[in-house]
Amino acid sequence: MARLRTARRILMGGAALAAAGWALRDVPAELGVRPLTSGPDRAARIRRSPQFRDGAFVNPMPETTLVSTPPAGMVRELARDRDQRRPAGPVPLRVPSAGDASAGVRAVWFGHATTLVEIEGRRVLFDPVWSRRPSPARFAGPKRHHPMPVPLGELPQVDAIAISHDHYDHLDMATVRSLTAAQRAPFLVPLGIGAHLERWGVPAYRIIELDWEEEAEVAGLRFVSTAARHFSGRTLTRNDTLWGSWVVAGPTRRVFYAGDSGYFEGYRGIGSAHGPFDLTLMPVGAYSPAWPDIHMNPEEAVNAHLDLGGRLLLPVHWATFTLALHPWAEPVERLWREAKARDVSIVVPRPGEAVDTDAAPAVDGWWETLS
Known part of the structure; x- marks a missing residue:
């Protein structure tokens, strides 16, 4: 009997090790x-x-000094207010209708930063992340609040x-690999x-790398890599790749995607050089006094939009996430108040809801029952 128990423990330990190995197998990639070092x-x-x-x-x-230690009370606040940082019920989803791309500007926000924009008959997908967690490990990191x-x-x-x-919440290896196989873009x-x-299997001919203010033409659209105030890194080593925002311009319509950024005066220059824009996709969440230069708050997003x-x-x-x-809902609540105070047109779609910029729906506060 003792030998049987020992054998069972060995088998269970082996199974646990195998499961851990499977969960960690993609981490190096x-x-x-x-x-x-790549060429x-x-x-x-x-x-x-x-x-x-x-x-x-x-x-x-210029950058202000970032907080180098957690702000006073952060650990206590993390434990105390956990329920406030997630929706109180299921987030309502929509499924966009299939069909030809809009001849104007149409956007489908899928959640977080992932957005499909149709501009003058072409489709552009920004920061696609379909994985359950934005993390190098499948069992760690924040989980989705909605599929x-x-x-x-x-x-x-x-x-x-x-x-x-x-x-990780903007560049997802699993999504990139799937898009490489299923798409030609x-x-x-x-x-x-x-x-x-390239490490993840994307052919070199499908990769266009740009510095700020460099541009490329793809499918009749002009893409300009523009500035952002942020940082990069998938390990403890930071800033060995560049970050940025995107201008996408068709013959008559223009879209701006800010990526992740703190507010900075350069938005005026981007607007003067490449605007005005029919649509801006502006980050409004994940802000904190602990990192004031890398994520703008909702009021700053309105400032940038106007710039x-x-x-x-x-x-x-x-x-x-x-x-x-x-x-959870504070970003759009603050954004809505600021937009009304400054007469700025906004739209707050449910994930998957299509928005035509020429006939944008009124803001209906759908998130209020979930906050």
Whole structure:
């Protein structure tokens, strides 16, 4: 009997080790590649970048001092207010109708930052993340508050996939691999991120790497890589790839996607050079006094939208993952108040709900019953 119990423990321990090994098997690939070691051509381009100094990319705009230790009371607040940072019930989802891409500007926000934008008959997918957790390990990291409204395999063919930076909640290896197999579109990325994509099996001919203010034409659309105030890194090493925002311009219509960014004066210059914009996709969540320069708050998002010359603001970077201490619905509540006070047009769709910028629905406060 004792031998039987010992054998059972050994088998159970082996099974646990095997399960742990399976869960961790993709972690080395998830961490990506240091781009300076991925080839001489890419390394030379990176070193020539005005944003690259002393071995890392930097924000050229002045930065305040980030809080180096957790703010007083953060641990207590994390434990005490957990329920406020997630929805009180199921998040309502919508399934967008299939059909031809809009001849104007139409957007489908799938949750967090993932957004499909149709502009003058073309489709652009921003920061696609379909995984359950934005993490290198399947068992760790924040879980989704809602499923994706559409399975990845049911997406229509897109014309371009644009990535803002390499953090896990914006660049997801599993999603990239699926899109590589199911789609034909190129990936437009800031400098250095092509090294990650190549490791994950994206062919080099489908990767377009750009520095700030460089541009490329894809499917009749002009893509301009523009500035953001953020940082990068998939390991403890930071800023070995560039981060940014995107201008997407058709013959007559324009869209701006801010990616992740703190507020900075450069939005006025982007608006003057590339705007005005029919639609801005602005991050409004995951802000904190502990990191004031890397995520803007809702009032700053309105400021940036006005600087850009935006006509309609669609908030992103909220609702799907808990990445900061603020209550779940606070970003859109603050945004709605600020927009009304400053006569700014916004739309707050449910995940999966299609928005035509020429006939945008009124804000109906659908999130209020969940906060």
